[in-house]
Amino acid sequence: MPRWGLLVEQNLGLGGQRRVWSAGVMDHVDGTREEALEALRKRAEVYQPVHPASPKRRRLYRELDGFVLVLDGAWQSFHCRFTVVEELCDSAAPEPDPEPQAAPEPEPVQPPPPARRRPVQPPPEPEPPRAWDADVPEVPSWLNRDRPS
Numbered sequence: 001m002p003r004w005g006l007l008v009e010q011n012l013g014l015g016g017q018r019r020v021w022s023a024g025v026m027d028h029v030d031g032t033r034e035e036a037l038e039a040l041r042k043r044a045e046v047y048q049p050v051h052p053a054s055p056k057r058r059r060l061y062r063e064l065d066g067f068v069l070v071l072d073g074a075w076q077s078f079h080c081r082f083t084v085v086e087e088l089c090d091s092a093a094p095e096p097d098p099e100p101q102a103a104p105e106p107e108p109v110q111p112p113p114p115a116r117r118r119p120v121q122p123p124p125e126p127e128p129p130r131a132w133d134a135d136v137p138e139v140p141s142w143l144n145r146d147r148p149s
Contacts, residue, residue: 003087004029004036007066010049010080028087036084037066044069044082051078 009023026043029036044060044067052073059070066083 001030002033004031004033005085005087006036006040006043007083007085008047008080009083010051011078012050033084033086040066040082040084044080047080047082049078049080052076 005028006026007023008026009021011019012022027039029039047069049069049071052071055071055073057072061068061070065085066081069080069082071078071080
């Protein structure tokens with residue numbers, strides 16, 4: 001089964017001479033070319049490119065091998081190109097497993113031990129006022145609570 005790369009190409013960098021046309025692989029699809037094109041279309045419809053930051057208008061066009069997204073910004077238009085490309089080789093591809101290994105048997109789940117409940121204790125009784133703080137009022141007068149409302 002062929003493997004397809006979903007490629008996006010767009011301008012990166014700030015205005016003027018510093019802009020660079022750059023490509024990146026967004027994802028891979030194993031299957032038919034039509035399945036890859038459908039996956040690419042879904043990605044292209046919601047793609048948020050670098051430029052412009054606040055697009056005024058989005059237009060998506062279909063071409064032979066993919067799509068072109070045209071975005072109108074405040075000062076100028078930008079575009080992104082989305083292409084389906086067939087992967088022929090990959091020098092860093094992981095080695096496929098020779099045969100799938102069976103999943104290990106799950107260990108039986110044991111119920112947790114019953115929870116120990118602590119005995120409910122009544123709240124402690126308040127201490128009687130001590131002689132050294134008997135002259136301190138419960139509500140200070142600066143809160144204006146010593147006057148009746």
